[in-house]
Amino acid sequence: MGYLLNAEGFDSTIRELSKKYRLYAPVLKKGEGRFLDTDVVRYDFVTEASQIELDAKSDYAFKEFLTPLSETLFYFTENQVREADLDPKPVIIFLRSCDIHAAKRMDQMYLANGSAKDPFYQRRRDLVHFALIGCDHSYPNCFCASMGSNVTQDGYLFSIERAGEGYQSDVKDDGLQELFAANAVSQKDVVPAHVSENDVKVTVPETIPLAEIIKNSLWDEYDSRCIACGRCNFACPTCTCFTMQDIYYTDNGKVGERRRVGASCMVDGYSTVAGGGQYRRKHGERMRFKALHKIYDFRKRFGYDMCVGCGRCDDICPEYISFSNIINKVNTAAGQILSAEKEAE
Numbered sequence: 001m002g003y004l005l006n007a008e009g010f011d012s013t014i015r016e017l018s019k020k021y022r023l024y025a026p027v028l029k030k031g032e033g034r035f036l037d038t039d040v041v042r043y044d045f046v047t048e049a050s051q052i053e054l055d056a057k058s059d060y061a062f063k064e065f066l067t068p069l070s071e072t073l074f075y076f077t078e079n080q081v082r083e084a085d086l087d088p089k090p091v092i093i094f095l096r097s098c099d100i101h102a103a104k105r106m107d108q109m110y111l112a113n114g115s116a117k118d119p120f121y122q123r124r125r126d127l128v129h130f131a132l133i134g135c136d137h138s139y140p141n142c143f144c145a146s147m148g149s150n151v152t153q154d155g156y157l158f159s160i161e162r163a164g165e166g167y168q169s170d171v172k173d174d175g176l177q178e179l180f181a182a183n184a185v186s187q188k189d190v191v192p193a194h195v196s197e198n199d200v201k202v203t204v205p206e207t208i209p210l211a212e213i214i215k216n217s218l219w220d221e222y223d224s225r226c227i228a229c230g231r232c233n234f235a236c237p238t239c240t241c242f243t244m245q246d247i248y249y250t251d252n253g254k255v256g257e258r259r260r261v262g263a264s265c266m267v268d269g270y271s272t273v274a275g276g277g278q279y280r281r282k283h284g285e286r287m288r289f290k291a292l293h294k295i296y297d298f299r300k301r302f303g304y305d306m307c308v309g310c311g312r313c314d315d316i317c318p319e320y321i322s323f324s325n326i327i328n329k330v331n332t333a334a335g336q337i338l339s340a341e342k343e344a345e
Contacts, residue, residue, distance in 0.1 A: 129156075219288045231318065
Protein backbone atom coordinates (compact mmCIF):
# COMPACT_ATOMS: atom_id res chain seq x y z
CA MET A 1 0.00 0.00 0.00
CA GLY A 2 1.24 3.49 -0.85
CA TYR A 3 0.59 6.79 0.89
CA LEU A 4 0.98 10.52 0.28
CA LEU A 5 2.04 12.54 3.29
CA ASN A 6 2.49 16.24 3.91
CA ALA A 7 5.40 17.57 5.96
CA GLU A 8 3.39 17.39 9.19
CA GLY A 9 2.29 13.83 8.50
CA PHE A 10 5.83 12.69 7.73
CA ASP A 11 7.17 14.28 10.90
CA SER A 12 4.40 12.71 12.97
CA THR A 13 5.21 9.31 11.45
CA ILE A 14 8.89 9.67 12.29
CA ARG A 15 8.14 10.73 15.84
CA GLU A 16 5.92 7.70 16.35
CA LEU A 17 8.48 5.36 14.81
CA SER A 18 11.19 6.72 17.10
CA LYS A 19 9.23 5.50 20.12
CA LYS A 20 9.69 1.89 19.04
CA TYR A 21 12.82 2.08 16.90
CA ARG A 22 16.12 3.89 16.85
CA LEU A 23 16.21 5.70 13.51
CA TYR A 24 19.58 5.89 11.75
CA ALA A 25 19.61 8.18 8.74
CA PRO A 26 21.79 10.48 6.62
CA VAL A 27 22.09 13.86 8.31
CA LEU A 28 23.52 17.12 6.95
CA LYS A 29 26.35 18.18 9.25
CA LYS A 30 26.96 21.86 8.57
CA GLY A 31 30.57 22.97 8.79
CA GLU A 32 31.80 19.47 9.67
CA GLY A 33 33.26 18.57 6.27
CA ARG A 34 36.86 17.77 5.40
CA PHE A 35 37.67 21.38 4.58
CA LEU A 36 36.99 24.70 6.29
CA ASP A 37 33.32 25.77 6.18
CA THR A 38 32.23 22.75 4.17
CA ASP A 39 29.34 20.43 4.98
CA VAL A 40 29.20 16.66 5.08
CA VAL A 41 26.34 14.16 5.00
CA ARG A 42 26.90 11.25 7.31
CA TYR A 43 24.74 8.86 9.30
CA ASP A 44 23.44 9.61 12.77
CA PHE A 45 20.46 8.82 14.96
CA VAL A 46 17.41 11.04 14.44
CA THR A 47 14.04 11.62 16.08
CA GLU A 48 12.49 14.16 13.68
CA ALA A 49 11.80 14.14 9.95
CA SER A 50 13.57 17.48 9.47
CA GLN A 51 16.85 15.87 10.50
CA ILE A 52 16.80 13.32 7.67
CA GLU A 53 18.68 14.34 4.51
CA LEU A 54 16.68 13.01 1.57
CA ASP A 55 18.15 15.13 -1.23
CA ALA A 56 21.92 14.68 -1.06
CA LYS A 57 23.82 11.41 -1.25
CA SER A 58 25.60 10.63 1.99
CA ASP A 59 29.37 11.04 1.92
CA TYR A 60 29.79 8.02 4.16
CA ALA A 61 27.89 4.74 4.19
CA PHE A 62 25.35 3.36 6.63
CA LYS A 63 27.69 0.56 7.76
CA GLU A 64 28.97 2.38 10.84
CA PHE A 65 26.06 0.95 12.81
CA LEU A 66 26.69 -2.62 11.69
CA THR A 67 30.48 -2.34 11.80
CA PRO A 68 31.53 0.64 13.93
CA LEU A 69 35.00 2.04 13.29
CA SER A 70 35.84 0.98 16.83
CA GLU A 71 33.69 -1.47 18.76
CA THR A 72 34.33 -3.15 22.09
CA LEU A 73 33.43 -6.82 21.65
CA PHE A 74 34.03 -8.07 25.18
CA TYR A 75 35.74 -7.33 28.48
CA PHE A 76 38.03 -9.78 30.22
CA THR A 77 39.61 -10.42 33.58
CA GLU A 78 41.77 -13.31 34.76
CA ASN A 79 38.72 -15.51 35.35
CA GLN A 80 35.87 -14.02 33.36
CA VAL A 81 34.87 -12.78 29.89
CA ARG A 82 31.79 -10.57 29.48
CA GLU A 83 30.34 -9.53 26.16
CA ALA A 84 29.90 -5.77 25.75
CA ASP A 85 26.38 -4.41 26.20
CA LEU A 86 24.34 -3.47 23.13
CA ASP A 87 21.14 -1.43 23.12
CA PRO A 88 18.42 -4.02 22.30
CA LYS A 89 16.05 -1.48 20.74
CA PRO A 90 15.47 -2.30 17.04
CA VAL A 91 16.88 0.06 14.42
CA ILE A 92 15.54 1.37 11.11
CA ILE A 93 18.28 2.51 8.75
CA PHE A 94 17.30 4.89 5.93
CA LEU A 95 19.32 4.11 2.82
CA ARG A 96 19.25 4.14 -0.96
CA SER A 97 18.96 1.16 -3.27
CA CYS A 98 22.71 0.77 -3.78
CA ASP A 99 23.20 0.57 -0.02
CA ILE A 100 20.51 -2.07 0.43
CA HIS A 101 22.46 -4.11 -2.12
CA ALA A 102 25.62 -3.30 -0.15
CA ALA A 103 24.02 -4.73 3.00
CA LYS A 104 23.64 -8.02 1.14
CA ARG A 105 27.41 -7.98 0.50
CA MET A 106 28.13 -7.29 4.15
CA ASP A 107 25.85 -10.12 5.24
CA GLN A 108 27.64 -12.38 2.80
CA MET A 109 31.04 -11.55 4.25
CA TYR A 110 30.15 -11.72 7.94
CA LEU A 111 27.47 -14.40 7.96
CA ALA A 112 28.15 -16.70 4.99
CA ASN A 113 31.87 -16.56 4.33
CA GLY A 114 33.08 -19.43 6.45
CA SER A 115 32.09 -22.25 8.72
CA ALA A 116 30.47 -19.98 11.32
CA LYS A 117 28.60 -16.69 11.44
CA ASP A 118 30.23 -13.70 13.08
CA PRO A 119 28.25 -13.45 16.36
CA PHE A 120 29.09 -9.79 17.01
CA TYR A 121 27.89 -8.75 13.56
CA GLN A 122 24.88 -11.08 13.86
CA ARG A 123 23.62 -9.49 17.07
CA ARG A 124 23.66 -6.05 15.46
CA ARG A 125 22.18 -7.30 12.18
CA ASP A 126 19.27 -8.92 14.03
CA LEU A 127 18.22 -5.47 15.23
CA VAL A 128 18.25 -3.85 11.80
CA HIS A 129 15.42 -3.04 9.41
CA PHE A 130 15.67 -0.85 6.33
CA ALA A 131 13.73 2.11 4.94
CA LEU A 132 14.39 2.83 1.27
CA ILE A 133 15.14 6.39 0.14
CA GLY A 134 13.92 6.76 -3.43
CA CYS A 135 16.40 8.09 -6.03
CA ASP A 136 14.77 10.27 -8.67
CA HIS A 137 18.10 11.20 -10.28
CA SER A 138 21.67 10.03 -10.48
CA TYR A 139 24.40 11.72 -8.46
CA PRO A 140 27.91 12.59 -9.66
CA ASN A 141 30.20 9.54 -9.85
CA CYS A 142 27.35 7.03 -9.35
CA PHE A 143 27.39 3.97 -11.60
CA CYS A 144 24.80 1.83 -9.82
CA ALA A 145 22.93 0.98 -13.03
CA SER A 146 26.05 -0.65 -14.46
CA MET A 147 26.44 -2.73 -11.27
CA GLY A 148 22.77 -3.73 -11.09
CA SER A 149 22.16 -2.08 -7.72
CA ASN A 150 19.89 0.74 -8.92
CA VAL A 151 16.59 -1.05 -8.16
CA THR A 152 15.33 -2.58 -4.92
CA GLN A 153 11.97 -4.32 -4.88
CA ASP A 154 11.96 -5.79 -1.40
CA GLY A 155 13.93 -5.97 1.81
CA TYR A 156 12.60 -2.72 3.30
CA LEU A 157 9.78 -1.80 5.69
CA PHE A 158 8.78 1.30 3.75
CA SER A 159 10.15 3.75 1.22
CA ILE A 160 10.23 7.53 1.45
CA GLU A 161 10.88 10.24 -1.12
CA ARG A 162 9.75 13.74 -1.94
CA ALA A 163 6.58 14.19 -4.02
CA GLY A 164 5.89 17.82 -4.84
CA GLU A 165 5.46 19.71 -1.57
CA GLY A 166 5.08 16.48 0.38
CA TYR A 167 6.28 12.89 0.46
CA GLN A 168 5.23 9.51 -0.84
CA SER A 169 5.83 6.10 0.67
CA ASP A 170 5.48 2.48 -0.36
CA VAL A 171 4.75 0.58 2.86
CA LYS A 172 5.72 -3.09 2.72
CA ASP A 173 5.33 -3.95 6.39
CA ASP A 174 1.75 -4.76 7.44
CA GLY A 175 2.47 -3.65 10.98
CA LEU A 176 3.11 -0.07 9.79
CA GLN A 177 0.03 0.31 7.58
CA GLU A 178 -2.10 1.78 10.34
CA LEU A 179 0.53 4.33 11.33
CA PHE A 180 1.05 5.59 7.79
CA ALA A 181 -2.68 5.59 7.02
CA ALA A 182 -3.34 7.73 10.11
CA ASN A 183 -0.81 10.35 9.02
CA ALA A 184 -1.41 10.26 5.26
CA VAL A 185 -3.21 12.79 3.10
CA SER A 186 -4.32 10.03 0.74
CA GLN A 187 -3.57 6.54 -0.49
CA LYS A 188 -2.11 5.71 -3.89
CA ASP A 189 0.02 3.11 -5.59
CA VAL A 190 3.66 4.09 -5.09
CA VAL A 191 6.63 2.66 -6.94
CA PRO A 192 9.84 3.97 -5.33
CA ALA A 193 11.84 6.16 -7.68
CA HIS A 194 15.01 4.63 -9.01
CA VAL A 195 17.77 5.54 -11.40
CA SER A 196 17.64 3.84 -14.79
CA GLU A 197 20.82 5.37 -16.19
CA ASN A 198 23.94 7.10 -14.86
CA ASP A 199 26.22 9.58 -16.58
CA VAL A 200 29.09 7.33 -15.49
CA LYS A 201 29.04 3.89 -17.05
CA VAL A 202 31.31 0.91 -16.47
CA THR A 203 31.74 -2.49 -18.05
CA VAL A 204 32.86 -5.25 -15.74
CA PRO A 205 34.71 -7.89 -17.78
CA GLU A 206 33.06 -11.30 -17.77
CA THR A 207 36.46 -12.97 -17.89
CA ILE A 208 39.60 -11.62 -16.25
CA PRO A 209 42.90 -13.31 -17.14
CA LEU A 210 44.18 -12.95 -13.61
CA ALA A 211 47.89 -13.73 -14.03
CA GLU A 212 48.24 -11.22 -16.88
CA ILE A 213 46.12 -8.53 -15.21
CA ILE A 214 48.22 -8.76 -12.05
CA LYS A 215 51.37 -8.03 -14.07
CA ASN A 216 49.71 -5.36 -16.25
CA SER A 217 51.22 -1.89 -16.23
CA LEU A 218 47.85 -0.22 -15.63
CA TRP A 219 48.52 -0.34 -11.87
CA ASP A 220 51.84 1.52 -12.08
CA GLU A 221 50.35 5.04 -12.13
CA TYR A 222 48.83 4.50 -8.69
CA ASP A 223 52.27 4.05 -7.16
CA SER A 224 52.57 7.83 -7.36
CA ARG A 225 48.96 9.04 -7.61
CA CYS A 226 47.54 7.14 -4.62
CA ILE A 227 48.66 8.41 -1.20
CA ALA A 228 47.32 5.33 0.64
CA CYS A 229 45.06 7.32 2.95
CA GLY A 230 42.35 4.63 2.96
CA ARG A 231 39.45 7.07 2.59
CA CYS A 232 38.00 5.01 -0.24
CA ASN A 233 37.75 1.98 2.05
CA PHE A 234 36.20 3.80 4.97
CA ALA A 235 33.57 5.49 2.78
CA CYS A 236 32.77 2.27 0.90
CA PRO A 237 29.58 0.45 1.96
CA THR A 238 31.02 -2.97 1.09
CA CYS A 239 34.54 -2.82 2.58
CA THR A 240 34.52 -5.09 5.63
CA CYS A 241 38.14 -5.45 6.74
CA PHE A 242 39.06 -5.00 10.39
CA THR A 243 41.80 -5.63 12.90
CA MET A 244 41.73 -6.50 16.59
CA GLN A 245 43.12 -4.45 19.46
CA ASP A 246 43.46 -5.53 23.07
CA ILE A 247 43.35 -2.68 25.58
CA TYR A 248 44.85 -3.58 28.95
CA TYR A 249 43.75 -1.85 32.14
CA THR A 250 46.51 -3.39 34.29
CA ASP A 251 50.24 -3.79 33.87
CA ASN A 252 50.02 -7.57 33.97
CA GLY A 253 47.75 -7.60 30.89
CA LYS A 254 45.08 -9.74 32.53
CA VAL A 255 42.25 -7.18 32.69
CA GLY A 256 40.98 -5.19 29.72
CA GLU A 257 38.84 -5.24 26.60
CA ARG A 258 39.06 -6.46 23.03
CA ARG A 259 38.07 -4.07 20.27
CA ARG A 260 37.30 -4.60 16.61
CA VAL A 261 38.67 -1.65 14.64
CA GLY A 262 38.08 -0.82 11.00
CA ALA A 263 41.07 -1.46 8.71
CA SER A 264 42.00 -0.59 5.14
CA CYS A 265 43.85 -2.61 2.53
CA MET A 266 45.21 0.68 1.17
CA VAL A 267 47.10 1.83 4.27
CA ASP A 268 50.51 0.90 5.63
CA GLY A 269 50.54 -2.06 7.96
CA TYR A 270 47.51 -3.88 6.57
CA SER A 271 49.51 -6.73 5.02
CA THR A 272 52.48 -6.61 7.41
CA VAL A 273 53.46 -10.03 8.72
CA ALA A 274 55.82 -11.28 11.41
CA GLY A 275 59.33 -9.94 10.90
CA GLY A 276 58.07 -6.77 9.24
CA GLY A 277 57.49 -8.24 5.78
CA GLN A 278 54.76 -6.78 3.57
CA TYR A 279 52.97 -8.48 0.70
CA ARG A 280 51.99 -5.23 -0.99
CA ARG A 281 54.39 -2.36 -0.40
CA LYS A 282 53.58 -0.36 -3.53
CA HIS A 283 50.39 1.67 -3.64
CA GLY A 284 49.62 0.32 -7.09
CA GLU A 285 49.73 -3.21 -5.73
CA ARG A 286 47.25 -2.24 -3.04
CA MET A 287 44.97 -0.64 -5.61
CA ARG A 288 45.14 -3.83 -7.66
CA PHE A 289 44.23 -5.92 -4.63
CA LYS A 290 41.22 -3.71 -3.81
CA ALA A 291 39.95 -3.49 -7.38
CA LEU A 292 40.19 -7.20 -8.11
CA HIS A 293 38.49 -8.03 -4.82
CA LYS A 294 35.54 -5.86 -5.84
CA ILE A 295 35.10 -7.22 -9.37
CA TYR A 296 36.84 -10.61 -9.44
CA ASP A 297 37.53 -12.43 -6.15
CA PHE A 298 34.14 -11.80 -4.56
CA ARG A 299 32.28 -12.74 -7.75
CA LYS A 300 34.31 -15.91 -8.16
CA ARG A 301 33.32 -16.99 -4.67
CA PHE A 302 29.71 -15.80 -4.45
CA GLY A 303 28.55 -15.24 -8.03
CA TYR A 304 28.07 -11.46 -8.04
CA ASP A 305 30.25 -8.36 -7.78
CA MET A 306 31.11 -6.74 -4.48
CA CYS A 307 31.07 -3.15 -5.78
CA VAL A 308 27.59 -1.58 -5.95
CA GLY A 309 28.58 1.57 -7.87
CA CYS A 310 27.68 4.13 -5.20
CA GLY A 311 30.64 6.30 -6.25
CA ARG A 312 31.61 7.34 -2.73
CA CYS A 313 35.22 6.27 -3.30
CA ASP A 314 35.43 8.68 -6.24
CA ASP A 315 33.70 11.43 -4.24
CA ILE A 316 36.10 11.25 -1.31
CA CYS A 317 39.47 10.58 -2.95
CA PRO A 318 41.80 13.57 -2.40
CA GLU A 319 43.80 12.58 -5.49
CA TYR A 320 40.71 12.36 -7.76
CA ILE A 321 41.28 8.69 -8.53
CA SER A 322 38.19 7.24 -10.17
CA PHE A 323 37.32 3.65 -9.35
CA SER A 324 34.88 3.54 -12.25
CA ASN A 325 37.79 4.38 -14.56
CA ILE A 326 39.82 1.59 -12.99
CA ILE A 327 37.07 -0.93 -13.73
CA ASN A 328 36.93 0.22 -17.35
CA LYS A 329 40.72 0.05 -17.60
CA VAL A 330 40.65 -3.53 -16.34
CA ASN A 331 37.95 -4.32 -18.90
CA THR A 332 40.03 -2.83 -21.72
CA ALA A 333 43.20 -4.61 -20.61
CA ALA A 334 41.38 -7.92 -20.22
CA GLY A 335 39.93 -7.58 -23.71
CA GLN A 336 43.33 -6.86 -25.21
CA ILE A 337 44.94 -9.82 -23.45
CA LEU A 338 42.21 -12.24 -24.48
CA SER A 339 42.30 -10.98 -28.09
CA ALA A 340 46.07 -11.42 -28.23
CA GLU A 341 45.77 -14.94 -26.84
CA LYS A 342 43.10 -15.80 -29.41
CA GLU A 343 45.25 -14.49 -32.28
CA ALA A 344 48.22 -16.49 -31.03
CA GLU A 345 46.29 -19.76 -31.16
